[in-house]
Amino acid sequence: MEKIVALCKRRGFIYPGSEIYGGLTGTWDYGPLGSELKRNIKNEWWKSMVGLRSDVVGIDAAIMMNPQVWRSSGHLEAFTDPLVECLVCHQRFRADKREEIAGHENSHKAEGLPAGRQVEWTSPKKFNLLVEAELGVVEGEKQKVYLRGEITQGAFVNFENVVSSNRVKIPFGIAQIGKAFRNEITPGNFTYRSREFEQMELEFFVRPEKEEGDKWFDYWKKERLEWYKSLGLTESKLRFRKHEDSERAHYAKYAEDIEFEAPFGWSEFEGIHHRGDWDLSRHKLGYMDDQGQKFTPWVIETSGGVDRSALFFLLNAYQDDSKRVWLKLHPRLAPYKVAVFPLLANKQELVEKARSIYDSLKPSFMTAWDDRGNIGKRYLSQDEAGTPWCVTVDFQTLEDDTVTVRDRDTAEQERVKVSELAAFVAKKLE
Ligand SMILES: [Zn+2]
Numbered sequence: 001m002e003k004i005v006a007l008c009k010r011r012g013f014i015y016p017g018s019e020i021y022g023g024l025t026g027t028w029d030y031g032p033l034g035s036e037l038k039r040n041i042k043n044e045w046w047k048s049m050v051g052l053r054s055d056v057v058g059i060d061a062a063i064m065m066n067p068q069v070w071r072s073s074g075h076l077e078a079f080t081d082p083l084v085e086c087l088v089c090h091q092r093f094r095a096d097k098r099e100e101i102a103g104h105e106n107s108h109k110a111e112g113l114p115a116g117r118q119v120e121w122t123s124p125k126k127f128n129l130l131v132e133a134e135l136g137v138v139e140g141e142k143q144k145v146y147l148r149g150e151i152t153q154g155a156f157v158n159f160e161n162v163v164s165s166n167r168v169k170i171p172f173g174i175a176q177i178g179k180a181f182r183n184e185i186t187p188g189n190f191t192y193r194s195r196e197f198e199q200m201e202l203e204f205f206v207r208p209e210k211e212e213g214d215k216w217f218d219y220w221k222k223e224r225l226e227w228y229k230s231l232g233l234t235e236s237k238l239r240f241r242k243h244e245d246s247e248r249a250h251y252a253k254y255a256e257d258i259e260f261e262a263p264f265g266w267s268e269f270e271g272i273h274h275r276g277d278w279d280l281s282r283h284k285l286g287y288m289d290d291q292g293q294k295f296t297p298w299v300i301e302t303s304g305g306v307d308r309s310a311l312f313f314l315l316n317a318y319q320d321d322s323k324r325v326w327l328k329l330h331p332r333l334a335p336y337k338v339a340v341f342p343l344l345a346n347k348q349e350l351v352e353k354a355r356s357i358y359d360s361l362k363p364s365f366m367t368a369w370d371d372r373g374n375i376g377k378r379y380l381s382q383d384e385a386g387t388p389w390c391v392t393v394d395f396q397t398l399e400d401d402t403v404t405v406r407d408r409d410t411a412e413q414e415r416v417k418v419s420e421l422a423a424f425v426a427k428k429l430e
Pocket residue numbers: 086087088089090091104108
């Protein structure tokens with residue numbers, strides 16, 4: 001974990017938020033490489049969930065919504081974590097985190113408590129996770145709003161808009177990617193638990209029948225797991241975990257998480273939820289089919305974390321064989337697809353030729369340029385960034401118009417004609 005955190009900072013994947021002012025707990029900024037990785041994850045998700053399907057449409061709803069949305073959705077009452085407070089130091093912990101609580105007690109014991117004193121705790125208290133903001137210009141007349149605690153409600157409040165403005169018929173889905181905000185009590189494990197984060201969600205509407213609900217729940221479970229596997233997450237590090245009755249969110253009929261085996265333990269990063277008719281009925285929304293039959297659809301939701309996925313793709317990709325460190329990211333997720341180097345930076349013909357190749361690839365692929373140091377160092381640098389292919393222009397290039405293409409994972413090299421280079425990369429990205 002420390003290695004990934006250090007690499008993310010060193011190479012510009014992820015920085016602590018507002019770092020020059022001492023940071024802001026639970027916030028992270030994505031640098032040049034990290035923002036590409038995240039964009040690639042989102043693009044792949046959008047392509048698979050919207051672009052390639054005929055039964056899903058996308059939306060992009062506002063972060064600030066009428067507070068009534070959160071009253072109706074139940075978040076104002078129920079979107080809370082029960083907390084307990086340590087009576088020695090007044091730090092608060094989630095009541096269900098028994099290990100953290102025990103660890104905290106032990107730290108007090110190790111420091112030495114006054115004679116006869118035990119670590120005591122308050123009884124669990126509710127604490128709302130929604131982040132509050134104020135809208136309006138006149139002091140005293142500002143309206144309290146909430147930054148959305150999940151992007152989900154944007155899909156529900158637009159349900160009738162989408163149905164009446166598009167040719168969609170149940171079963172169909174509404175997909176969305178966007179930021180959400182939560183006053184997490186204990187942000188931690190790098191970007192895993194943040195106060196500002198991005199979600200990629202599908203709300204899939206089906207007829208309110210048990211068979212339909214079960215069928216689509218199983219279908220989306222399978223689809224979502226396959227998607228992560230298709231982008232390189234190791235199968236043995238993935239599993240499903242069913243929610244216990246006591247931990248299910250207020251809206252869920254039943255729920256299963258896709259978990260990844262992170263260095264800090266099996267951790268959820270996508271939930272498949274059967275939300276039943278909770279949301280649409282709370283918002284008093286419904287649907288009428290072609291036969292004129294009115295009903296409240298049920299919803300199967302797939303809710304993934306973009307930041308958590310990015311973190312797990314990075315952890316899963318990290319390779320270290322004592323000679324080099326490389327990120328074995330799926331090429332479609334890699335920030336840069338190709339890097340182009342002149343063998344020698346002080347040979348004008350090589351530099352010019354390399355520049356022309358770089359310029360010709362750039363419109364089609366994220367392409368990096370490097371002419372610092374020696375070739376070996378440039379390879380190591382691109383390996384750490386996860387760049388799948390490095391193209392070197394050498395003296396042979398000037399004679400036969402071929403270049404060396406070096407593969408990130410095998411470190412093997414092959415000669416490719418310059419005229420076929422773009423097609424070579426495009427084919428590998430298919
Ligand atoms: Zn304490």
